[in-house]
Amino acid sequence: MTYLEDNSIYGPVSDWATDFDHADPEYNKNAHAIWDQLRGTCPVAHTNRYGGTWLPTTHEFVHEIAYDTDHFSSRGVVVATVKPSDNPDAPPAPIGGAPPITSDPPFHQHARKILLPAFAPPVINEWEPEVRKLCRDLIAGMSKDDVVDAAVQYAQHIPVNVIARMLGFPPEDGELFRGFVHNVLEAINLEPGARIQAFQELDAYIAKQVQDHIDNPRDDLTNFLLNAKIFDNPLSPQHVGGTIILLLIAGIDTTWSAIGSSLWHLATNPVDRRRLVDNPQLMPMAIEEFLRAYAPVTMARVVKEDFEFHGVEMKQHDWVLLPFPAANRDPAEWEDADKVIIDREVNRHAAFGLGIHRCLGSNLARLELRVAVEEFLAAFPDFELAPDEVVKWSVGQIRGPRELPVRITGRAG
Numbered sequence: 001m002t003y004l005e006d007n008s009i010y011g012p013v014s015d016w017a018t019d020f021d022h023a024d025p026e027y028n029k030n031a032h033a034i035w036d037q038l039r040g041t042c043p044v045a046h047t048n049r050y051g052g053t054w055l056p057t058t059h060e061f062v063h064e065i066a067y068d069t070d071h072f073s074s075r076g077v078v079v080a081t082v083k084p085s086d087n088p089d090a091p092p093a094p095i096g097g098a099p100p101i102t103s104d105p106p107f108h109q110h111a112r113k114i115l116l117p118a119f120a121p122p123v124i125n126e127w128e129p130e131v132r133k134l135c136r137d138l139i140a141g142m143s144k145d146d147v148v149d150a151a152v153q154y155a156q157h158i159p160v161n162v163i164a165r166m167l168g169f170p171p172e173d174g175e176l177f178r179g180f181v182h183n184v185l186e187a188i189n190l191e192p193g194a195r196i197q198a199f200q201e202l203d204a205y206i207a208k209q210v211q212d213h214i215d216n217p218r219d220d221l222t223n224f225l226l227n228a229k230i231f232d233n234p235l236s237p238q239h240v241g242g243t244i245i246l247l248l249i250a251g252i253d254t255t256w257s258a259i260g261s262s263l264w265h266l267a268t269n270p271v272d273r274r275r276l277v278d279n280p281q282l283m284p285m286a287i288e289e290f291l292r293a294y295a296p297v298t299m300a301r302v303v304k305e306d307f308e309f310h311g312v313e314m315k316q317h318d319w320v321l322l323p324f325p326a327a328n329r330d331p332a333e334w335e336d337a338d339k340v341i342i343d344r345e346v347n348r349h350a351a352f353g354l355g356i357h358r359c360l361g362s363n364l365a366r367l368e369l370r371v372a373v374e375e376f377l378a379a380f381p382d383f384e385l386a387p388d389e390v391v392k393w394s395v396g397q398i399r400g401p402r403e404l405p406v407r408i409t410g411r412a413g
């Protein structure tokens with residue numbers, strides 16, 4: 001479902017500099033061109049939509065805002081029709097509804113510290129054989145048809161399955177999780193009542209799973225959180241529920257989009273595809289370049305007080321989008337910013353964010369992305385976008401293909 005089909009409250013965009021909307025289906029489809037245009041004309045675009053939203057597009061400004069926790073709060077990280085300041089039920093700063101991503105200092109560092117051991121490299125590396133088997137099973141299950149959908153039949157299943165198993169949730173609820181992700185991240189311009197109802201359904205599902213883990217403890221992330229302590233006390237039920245929502249949402253759409261965009265690149269760039277098949281040792285560098293060039297995640301901040309930022313007058317409670325993907329393509333920061341160079345040597349990209357909220361799941365994300373691309377290429381060394389079929393891009397802050405029909409033109413052995 002796109003915003004034009006559901007009961008959204010905003011119409012199509014008239015001008016990207018003064019009226020942008022990241023829920024307009026044209027936005028993600030043309031994001032790189034739109035950011036280039038805005039960077040050249042007005043580095044901080046504005047829209048009155050969502051109660052007032054700003055969009056910086058240079059690396060310098062995105063970097064500055066991400067590090068400035070004095071003026072910008074993480075209390076709201078998804079720009080939508082429901083502002084935290086207008087919602088009496090919204091948990092206040094500095095904890096927010098989904099710690100640590102919605103938390104501000106000084107609470108943030110305590111909430112973040114709890115999760116660090118669960119996502120450390122030795123813990124995550126253990127998952128590689130399972131991720132690889134999952135990818136192989138998905139490939140085996142894909143039809144022998146010439147045309148397959150690399151997003152629908154492949155990319156979308158990988159992170160859903162992994163995070164469900166980590167949390168100890170039923171993997172068969174994958175479709176439900178994708179529905180929750182759609183509601184949180186894509187259905188952003190629904191009238192506020194409909195949006196709040198969608199969140200209540202998510203809360204109810206999580207409460208049921210948490211209760212099941214209290215009644216039947218096991219060795220997984222949910223029980224890890226139930227046993228965790230903050231300031232020598234157990235986490236509150238709201239903290240446990242909010243962090244589970246964060247892990248469910250942060251881990252799914254993001255990685256699915258990164259896998260999809262990388263396969264889209266390989267479907268449209270036969271030279272890079274052949275180089276990777278012939279030189280698998282290039283894979284780690286190629287993965288970093290796909291993350292830079294097709295970074296999927298834009299986050300948001302809320303302006304704490306009226307504030308002048310480089311000549312624009314930001315008002316208290318305005319939203320600010322933080323397009324890390326636009327920062328990654330700023331020619332002032334990158335040589336050949338618009339070129340995808342799969343053996344780019346220096347690549348300190350911002351795909352996983354900048355500052356205190358830098359992605360906690362980056363080890364897991366990199367593992368899933370690398371293994372997913374390796375296994376797809378191993379099975380299908382030659383493929384291209386399917387002629388006469390359309391690639392459908394997501395709407396909202398996470399950018400990636402939601403439908404990616406490819407024609408397989410060469411299979412392994």
Ligand code: HEM
Pocket residue numbers: 066074077100101102112163246247250251252254255258295296297298299300324350351352353354356357358359360361362364365366
């Ligand atoms: C390619 C995939 C991914 C990308 C590009 C990505 C990107 C990001 C970005 C940009 C942030 C910073 C948010 C901000 O500044 O407000 C972030 C935070 C976070 N990510 Fe990821 N992410 C990915 C996958 C994952 C996965 C698989 C997980 C775990 C299951 C995860 C868990 C988190 C958490 C917990 C935070 C909050 C950290 C904090 O607030 O201190 N992410 N991610």
